[in-house]
Amino acid sequence: MTSFLYPKIHPPSFTWSDTQNKIERIHEWIKPITNKIDPIECKKAEIIIVGVPLSRSSISSSGASEFPEAFRRSWRYFTTYNLEDNIDLSTMMAFDAGDVPMHVTDISKCHNNIIYASKALHSHFQTSIITAIGGDHSITAMMVKGMNQVNPLKKVGILQFDTHFDLRDLSENGPSNGTPMRNLIESGIVNGENMYNVGLHGFFNSKNLKIFADENGVNYFTLRQMRKDGMKKTVRRCLKELSSKVDVIYLTVDMDVLDIAYAPGVPASTPGGMTTEELLDGVLEAGKHPLVRAMDLVCLDPLRDSHVQQTVKLGTLVFLTFLSGVALQKKQDKNDEKKGSFL
Template identity: 25%
Template sequence: MRFSTLASLAALFEFTTAGRWTEDWPFAGFPSFAKLPFHTCLVDNPEFDIALIGVPFDTAVSFRPGARFGPQAIRRASQRQNGLRGFNARAGINPYDNWAHIIDCGDIPVTPMDNQLALEQMNAAYDELVNGTTTSGNTAGALPRLVSLGGDHSVILPALRALHKHYGPISVIHLDSHLDTWSPDSYPSYWHSNTSEFTHGSMLWLAAQEGLINKGHCVHGGLRTRLSGDDWSDYEEDDRVGFHRIHADEMMEIGPRGIAERIKQIVPKNVPVYLSVDIDVLDPSAAPGTGTVEPGGWLTRELISLIRQLQDLPLVGADVVEVSPPFDHADVTAMAAAQVAYEIITNMVKTPLELETRKFFSNM
């Protein structure tokens, strides 16, 4: 008995000695997202179930730049999210201490000098990360999932291209104040190049032209943008692309639950879903640090509530984009984005992609 007690004490002493320098405060240590294990995934090729990937690209914007600094800012704002204090009371789980192996994959090294080359780099990186990586084995046969930290909103196009190779057409839930289905003709200019059509407002139009999205089963939420000209032609083009529209003011009429129900009526059950959150879906009072602000948006509380009510959808990927730290104040925009990423990760953990689901998607 005495030997057992001494052995226990010795083991305890060894544990405490080994662990005495392993406790980082939120404001200390390496700033990976939520203090998650960090890998340069495009070099190290680690296994994971869910990963954060930064995309510091903002040279496809039409107004205020600065979102190339978004991934760093979102990571800084996430430092109080960690496994020790990561329990999501809204969802009833700690996503960081559950079945999923979740890591921070670092950033895609994207050139700011040449958009054609940048798009090529992003295409290759997403293809490697989505189709060239295996899971940790916690979900048999499932594909690993990425939550992208932007960067401007154009980064969704290479992500959808990579996912389409495996799943086929994808239903996109697009939470944004803008349509982002504008034909390149909506940006009239005498000058053209190989990538002049590629912008943060035309990428969903391009995705539709390439057959990447599940036409008729995609939805915008939070719209309040001004339109071109003096008629509804922008909406007519949006109809042709294949999106349904939910306006920001509808939040006051039917609330997050009603909007979630509308989305689920549009997005069929058991189809691959991509959730894209432009932080400008929030009102500028809640997210001033973004490229194209539009007054009259949702509150952070409302956005989080909506995301929680979409937790049963099988997300194959997601992003949080358009965080522009140069226009932020007291990190309020970055903190909102970090919380949104946390809620998306929680949804992914609550709804794993099983092998049967993967096969169903592949055969659509």
Template identity: 25%
Template structure:
């Protein structure tokens, strides 16, 4: 009868262990037992100066012992275990510690420059847990945490598919490219009053932008926001434009989000005017975005009123619709975006519902016929060379995701691509 590894240990433990408790309260055994021979090093104390001492052990086996078990014991006898250093700094970190985005350092970013403890960083990642301006399904307030969970396998390494052939991105590890990247945690945002919540977000973003960078060629940090519903982009654009001037916006979405508030929300009450479908109208109206320099990518949702298309153009946007991906090809799509934004500072905003609902079901307003994750990542990589000063990924609603967290994982990968654009030389 074949005896398994565990079975061998169990049977031997039952027959040969004879533990007693010493006066010091420690276990000891009157004779050498097999469990101690196999696992003794696991329980060995470290002296704190480094790896545990490695000792050669011999195994006392019966002549009729199972051959497979003998072979295992022989292997461990010839290859004694070596334990890592006690500081654990080089151990696998996928599931350890407090979860920050891609394991980047956590920083206190919301303090004043004058408090004497102002941190230094070049790129800040910050959460905006807000979803009380949605028109359909809530839940995106839990998006920042979900995206961080989806980023646990990120944090270093070169992607062989990053960028177009011959691109500098092919040899880039954005987490080790000379930029200090930190996770600022989430801005406190009340769920009870949108006016207060959006003001909180603006003040949090402003505090992040007001910090000093390590890289001398950066006049202000670059900021990536984890949404939250798409309304949070309005405050991110306000803060970014204060340091960079009017921005060219590359807007990946299935919806135009330039709706006149009289058409969406504001026609009911004035307090509902600012929402996740009107924020680009207000960004244009307030001068946060440059005139006639912005682009929608992936649009496919129906308009609400006959005037929507005209109003969208008045807000400074052109459109690449989702079906254009089947007609134009990646090179043409990327070319149109670059030609549109020119050399202005660029803000990239990605509503995760730009992806097809089969790819990203965990979102508030899913629409059929969207992009694949590969299509989105390819176009993002094609934007290499743009001056990307800020970005966000929004509308991740984990309550509607699969149990495989596919929406959160792809959202994290989108941010990884944006980090590539921000750090490539």
């Protein structure tokens, strides 16, 4: 099974059997892109998923490369209907593009492959939201670089949910999961002032990283600061400020932002982190914003997870909640159009 995107992107590592039943669950809704799929027709898709199974570039021992497959296998546990927001995701078109090919030993080759794949996806699916399923956090810099190559004149902003700055020195750490934001700043792709990080807390960042963030104008909200105003208000503020400065917003969700009690299957999990409810509220708000045109979900290791795969399921829920925000935004747009037609 191949697709028109091959060889930049390989077929998914796992696919569900095609069913003609009424679409009720996620695995019945999201279809893999194969040669049977019309390349022109699938351009209409609102959502394109791509797996990025890389974790060799992780500072800590990580099996995050296993998440794209675990993510796909978890779809059967979820319906397309979101009871709380009264929306059905199946009203949108979504496709699984497959996985970015990885080299066995050469990390730089892996990163180049991610850039090429991102460029191919953003070139072909120019109106779709590209969602990357990692993989460690190093993939973010590469996905953004690929997106930037398609539209180099568009200013990119970053909304980051993370326990860490991810601004470590590239000369010491290389393009690892500890350096993606610095990578984007030093490569001139994203200005520091156009980065917004929500979720920093505790004793998990060195002072020199804070100094670098301040010197480069990076915007950040600790958990304590966020909780004073609440997650929704904080994210709305970030998005409002970003929308006045950039053309497109990239959302990156590092699952280590969550407290270890909620996400045991995370390599760099910490105590005192974000709650599940807070993160879900945050990604829902992000999904509602029209400038958020790409996102990723990173640093989730199924091999560290419990036997019931609670963190894997939570990662999938984060993804679906983001899509709920997208669906709500589209619903609002349609309502606005109807109102306008009567004026």
